[in-house]
Amino acid sequence: MAVTWTPDELQRIGGAPELEIAGQRADGTLRRWVPIWVVSTGGQVYVRTWYRRDTGWFGQVLASGRARIRVPALEADVIVEDVGADAPGLRAEIDDAYRAKYGRYGGTERMVTDEAAAATLRLRRDS
Numbered sequence: 001m002a003v004t005w006t007p008d009e010l011q012r013i014g015g016a017p018e019l020e021i022a023g024q025r026a027d028g029t030l031r032r033w034v035p036i037w038v039v040s041t042g043g044q045v046y047v048r049t050w051y052r053r054d055t056g057w058f059g060q061v062l063a064s065g066r067a068r069i070r071v072p073a074l075e076a077d078v079i080v081e082d083v084g085a086d087a088p089g090l091r092a093e094i095d096d097a098y099r100a101k102y103g104r105y106g107g108t109e110r111m112v113t114d115e116a117a118a119a120t121l122r123l124r125r126d127s
Contacts, residue, residue, distance in 0.1 A: 003125045003126070004125065005040075005043060005125050009125070010040050012072065012073055012074045013038060013040055013045055013069075014039070014101075016038065018036060018071075019036055019069050020034065020036075020070045020071070021047070021069050023060030023066075024066040034056075036049075037101075038069075039101055041096075044122055044124075045078075045124075046094050046120055046121065047121050048094070048111055048117070049116065049119045050111065050116050050119070051116070052115065058119060058121075061121065064080070065079060065080050066078070066080060067123070077126040078124060078125060079124040079125075080121050080122075080124075081121065083121065083122050084117070084118050094117070095111075
């Protein structure tokens with residue numbers, strides 16, 4: 001059952017330069033940790049990849065629908081939801097969050113393309 005992120009958890013996730021994610025196998029064991037960019041907007045947590053694929057961390061967490069994430073002082077099991085680019089208003093919020101958080105690093109133009117938006121996942125806190 002998904003639960004709401006606490007303000008403290010959202011602050012930790014939003015303040016972390018990267019989030020580490022590990023896909024969950026069918027037997028519940030974790031795959032290797034992979035560092036990825038993460039943003040939070042509207043009390044929700046989102047991750048993207050530059051392009052949608054069935055391999056790597058993205059394909060693994062999408063297939064299982066579950067993962068574990070960690071940032072400093074927080075580790076949590078999450079439910080993975082494919083939100084893609086279906087909601088234009090949501091896409092704009094997520095695009096803006098990526099630009100605001102990572103714009104100083106360069107490379108954000110790849111994270112706000114149509115292809116990247118179609119590879120957007122919501123991470124919901126699992127109980």
